Amino acid sequence: MTENEHGRPWAGAPVLVWGAGAIGATLGAHFVRAGRQVLFVDVNDAHLAAIRAGQLKIGGPVVQIQIGAPAVRPEAVDGIFPLILLAVRLPQTDAAMTELLPHLAPDGTVVSCQNGLGALDVARHAGIGRTIAASFFLPADFNGPGDVTYGARASLTLGALDPERGPPLDPVLAVFRDFDPDIHVSDDILGVVWTKMAYGALLGAAAMDDGLTAKFLSDPRLRPIAVAIAREVTDVARASGHPAQDAPWFAPNDLGSDDPLRQQACVDAVLARLKGSAKQHSGYYTQIIQGHAPELPVQFEPMLALAQRQGISVPVTRTMLALMDDLSAGRLSPEPATMERLLSAAR
Numbered sequence: 001m002t003e004n005e006h007g008r009p010w011a012g013a014p015v016l017v018w019g020a021g022a023i024g025a026t027l028g029a030h031f032v033r034a035g036r037q038v039l040f041v042d043v044n045d046a047h048l049a050a051i052r053a054g055q056l057k058i059g060g061p062v063v064q065i066q067i068g069a070p071a072v073r074p075e076a077v078d079g080i081f082p083l084i085l086l087a088v089r090l091p092q093t094d095a096a097m098t099e100l101l102p103h104l105a106p107d108g109t110v111v112s113c114q115n116g117l118g119a120l121d122v123a124r125h126a127g128i129g130r131t132i133a134a135s136f137f138l139p140a141d142f143n144g145p146g147d148v149t150y151g152a153r154a155s156l157t158l159g160a161l162d163p164e165r166g167p168p169l170d171p172v173l174a175v176f177r178d179f180d181p182d183i184h185v186s187d188d189i190l191g192v193v194w195t196k197m198a199y200g201a202l203l204g205a206a207a208m209d210d211g212l213t214a215k216f217l218s219d220p221r222l223r224p225i226a227v228a229i230a231r232e233v234t235d236v237a238r239a240s241g242h243p244a245q246d247a248p249w250f251a252p253n254d255l256g257s258d259d260p261l262r263q264q265a266c267v268d269a270v271l272a273r274l275k276g277s278a279k280q281h282s283g284y285y286t287q288i289i290q291g292h293a294p295e296l297p298v299q300f301e302p303m304l305a306l307a308q309r310q311g312i313s314v315p316v317t318r319t320m321l322a323l324m325d326d327l328s329a330g331r332l333s334p335e336p337a338t339m340e341r342l343l344s345a346a347r
């Protein structure tokens with residue numbers, strides 16, 4: 001571990017932020033504001049130029065930050081780094097890991113700042129002893145070069161995939177506390193990842209129509225979709241040995257229960273969190289509208305495989321993923337009729 005003369009772990013070495021989109025830029029800009037050296041890596045040349053020119057702006061209701069920092073394409077990275085944050089979309093993980101691995105110190109750490117079980121892919125490349133997974137509610141949007149909205153105060157949890165064999169957490173936490181002093185740590189990070197998977201599936205469901213997450217969750221007619229999805233994800237999580245953990249902002253076990261009061265309490269907590277958020281549209285809806293392949297199907301591949309192996313039936317999740325494929329291929333449009341198809345599967 002590198003320490004500077006103040007004993008601040010890794011303070012002397014730049015933090016490498018690999019993928020400087022909504023999440024990478026939001027995290028990295030906070031680190032720069034706190035006085036850390038950050039090197040951003042991305043493939044969007046106009047965005048990289050904006051960052052280098054001091055024009056990276058993080059706006060929204062939480063903060064207003066404008067910073068500049070070194071920013072390069074993957075092939076221009078030079079050197080070995082102790083801490084790399086991976087914040088590319090899930091389908092981009094393998095390519096990015098192949099590029100970044102030669103730059104990771106032998107005793108370094110990669111933090112997978114991604115949704116879903118992507119951290120398992122990261123560990124396949126970097127080794128479990130160099131991988132940390134982050135799971136977060138951190139609604140952010142990339143609006144264009146240098147322009148990112150951080151929509152609502154985040155809730156972040158970090159953990160090693162295997163606390164016995166994982167890298168030391170403290171130096172990583174010291175860095176992340178410059179983003180959020182209240183960051184959580186979990187000894188069962190995969191349980192937290194499953195929680196976010198369940199939440200992500202709700203965002204996927206909202207993308208069937210106009211992508212407005214709060215509107216989808218508030219509609220009692222559509223509640224069977226939310227309940228069925230939460231139930232399916234929590235069933236598979238339980239079978240994986242890492243039951244989804246209920247968090248104050250989202251309790252998937254309550255939503256998936258048979259008790260309408262518990263279901264409503266869960267929905268109310270999410271709605272309270274979304275109130276005032278600058279990100280009202282589901283990120284998967286935005287990915288469809290922007291012509292990106294939505295990452296939800298990649299996120300859910302491991303869950304479908306596990307469900308099949310364990311003989312767990314997940315019909316609503318499967319229908320949603322099939323509809324998502326049709327939406328991203330342009331065979332369907334996000335509209336009430338598409339949501340009705342998902343509702344039929346949930347009834």
Ligand SMILES: NC(=O)C1=CN([C@@H]2O[C@H](COP(=O)(O)OP(=O)(O)OC[C@H]3O[C@@H](n4cnc5c(N)ncnc54)[C@H](OP(=O)(O)O)[C@@H]3O)[C@@H](O)[C@H]2O)C=CC1
Nearest residue numbers: 019021022023042043087089092096114115138139140142
């Ligand atoms: N945005 C959000 O609110 C949240 C996102 N997440 C998760 O965070 C992760 C990142 O998402 P998000 O920030 O929204 O995504 P973005 O698309 O905003 O950012 C990803 C960035 O990585 C770039 N990129 C692609 N390939 C490479 C590569 N090989 N090397 C370096 N950079 C590359 C992308 O460029 P290009 O676009 O040109 O491909 C893009 O600029 C995802 O897994 C997502 O699920 C989690 C919680 C909330």
Ligand SMILES: CC(C)(CO)C(=O)C(=O)O
Nearest residue numbers: 115138139203282283284
């Ligand atoms: C949908 C997605 C992946 C990105 O926008 C997300 O995780 C979120 O909005 O919380």
